[in-house]
Amino acid sequence: MFQFIRHPQDFWSGVMFMFFGLAAVVIGQDYPMGTAGRMGPAYFPVVLGGLLSLIGLATTLRSLWTRGEAIRNFSLRDSSLILLAVFLFGLLVRGAGIAVAVAVLILVSACASEKFNLKASLILSAAAILFCVLVFVKALGLPLPVFGPWLGL
Template identity: 50%
Template sequence: MPKDLRDFWAGLLYLIAGAAAFYIAIDYEMGSAVSMGPGYFPKVLSVLLMAIGAISLVRSFLVEGEPVVGFAFGKSLYIALSVLVFALLAEGAGMAVAVAAVFMVSAVASSFFNWKQAALIAGGAALFCSLVFVKGLGVPLPIFGPWLGM
């Protein structure tokens, strides 16, 4: 029996998510570190995710943790809703708006939620993600989408 149920369930979730991602990317060409194929990034990340999951699972049997008091359904819904909001906004409103919305919606789930602080972090994350993913990596999403007339 695990000594820390939070680590156990988190590790199991990471293992399952990593294995699913690896399975989805299994047919993608791997390439090499110098000439990455479309499967390089998802496969490397999924293996890292599975490794973190395995470490967390092993740790759950070795380190005593706090008892699990309950499950925060409301907070979990905000997190799930933030992912849905990103999916709905990304193409129409653009990367910057979608990322900012993810941060704002998911921040509401925190006990330490503060509108000003969340807005600053959301704006910084939107700028960072737009520059890295759209400009740097060439992700085919607009920074500001057609819904905003851009």
């Protein structure tokens, strides 16, 4: 590993953030930008990609002067659980509702942690469900069912 990198986890996380952020900015260039008052299809991905790139740059630079853990072995099981959780969220959000989808997302992805705690995961799930329902369904008025048609509620 390069000797000037003191925190490899932060370094590679920052590089990944910059890559995806810049990719969003580049892809967004194909669409009309619009203005802050009248946003075009490129506005959100370009602004979000730019912010993500700045966060990545800050994380990468910080990794050069703060010490941290080395990167441990890659865990295929943990990565698969995270991807499965995201896939299940997308599959469940319309049919089972946002409450079930968020709970499944958090509980399945929490299983990927070495520090998994069912009680803490259930509390986090309840808080996240409440937050998502209040923000996305109530405040923003998105047409997402809290409990979907699959549950008959």
